[in-house]
Amino acid sequence: MRLAIVEDEAPARARLRRLLAAHDDVEIVVEADGLREALDRLPTTQVDALFLDIALGTASAFDVLDRLPPPWPLIVFATAYHEHALRAFEVAAVDYLLKPFDDRRLAVTLERLRERLRATDAPPADEDVRRLRAAMPAPPELPWVVVHDRGSRVVVPMTEVLRVASCGNYVELHTAERRYLLRTTLTRLAQRMDPARFLRVHRQHLVRVDQIAALTPRAHGDAELTLRDGSTVQVSRRYRGALPPALRGG
Known part of the structure; x- marks a missing residue:
C-alpha cells in the first residue's frame, strides 16, 4: 500500500512515519x-x-484537495480538533486519526484502507470529502488577528478592518490608520469573518459592508465600489450578487 503524508508539524510527521514502518505492506512514497x-x-x-x-x-486540507487534480487517493484526515468537530467526522463516516497518533487506532485505519482498496464498489474519495464539508461546524468568528509589524506583534481587532486585499501568500488588512500584512489566504480569512459584516466582492477583495459609499456599474457586469475613505475596489460579475439588493439594483 503506497501512502502519502501531508503534515506540517515535524514531530507528528515523524511519529506517524515511525508507526507506519511497523506494517510490512506499507510504503511511504x-x-x-x-x-x-x-x-x-x-x-x-x-x-x-x-x-x-x-x-x-x-x-x-481542503486547500490541498481543491487544487489536487482527480482522481484522488483514499484520504485519512489527521486532526487535533475538539469534540464537536470530531462529531463531523463520525457523521460523515470519514476516517480520521486523532493527534497524538496511536498505534492501535492506526492499525484499525490501515485495515479499513485495505478493505476499501480490495472492494470494487467503494465510493470515491471525493464523496468522503463532500460529506465531511457538509458536516463540519463553521469556525467561530475571528475577533482579532496578530500581525508581525516592524519587529513587534500587533493585535488588530477585526472591528478596525475596513477592507482586505489578497497579496500573494499574504492578505493586506486596511484600517483607517494604516495597512498590515497577514500571512494567510483571503479564502481562509473569509471563513472566519462575519458574512453579515464583510462581503467577498472579488476573488482578491473583501469589504466591510458599512464602509460602502457608492457603486458604479462597469462593462461586462462588473462594477466599482467607492468606500467611505475614498478608496475604490473592483467588484467582479461573479460576486456582484452578494451585494445588498439596493446597491446591485435588485
Missing part, C-alpha cells in the same frame, strides 16, 4: 510539510491513500 510541497509531489506520484492534516499552517 510522499512526505510533504505543507500545501506547496503537497501540490508539487502528489500529482506525479501514484498513491493509494493520503494521510492529510486538517490544519496546515495558514492552509487547510
Whole structure:
C-alpha cells in the first residue's frame, strides 16, 4: 500500500512515519510539510491513500484537495480538533486519526484502507470529502488577528478592518490608520469573518459592508465600489450578487 503524508508539524510527521514502518505492506512514497510541497509531489506520484492534516499552517486540507487534480487517493484526515468537530467526522463516516497518533487506532485505519482498496464498489474519495464539508461546524468568528509589524506583534481587532486585499501568500488588512500584512489566504480569512459584516466582492477583495459609499456599474457586469475613505475596489460579475439588493439594483 503506497501512502502519502501531508503534515506540517515535524514531530507528528515523524511519529506517524515511525508507526507506519511497523506494517510490512506499507510504503511511504510522499512526505510533504505543507500545501506547496503537497501540490508539487502528489500529482506525479501514484498513491493509494493520503494521510492529510486538517490544519496546515495558514492552509487547510481542503486547500490541498481543491487544487489536487482527480482522481484522488483514499484520504485519512489527521486532526487535533475538539469534540464537536470530531462529531463531523463520525457523521460523515470519514476516517480520521486523532493527534497524538496511536498505534492501535492506526492499525484499525490501515485495515479499513485495505478493505476499501480490495472492494470494487467503494465510493470515491471525493464523496468522503463532500460529506465531511457538509458536516463540519463553521469556525467561530475571528475577533482579532496578530500581525508581525516592524519587529513587534500587533493585535488588530477585526472591528478596525475596513477592507482586505489578497497579496500573494499574504492578505493586506486596511484600517483607517494604516495597512498590515497577514500571512494567510483571503479564502481562509473569509471563513472566519462575519458574512453579515464583510462581503467577498472579488476573488482578491473583501469589504466591510458599512464602509460602502457608492457603486458604479462597469462593462461586462462588473462594477466599482467607492468606500467611505475614498478608496475604490473592483467588484467582479461573479460576486456582484452578494451585494445588498439596493446597491446591485435588485
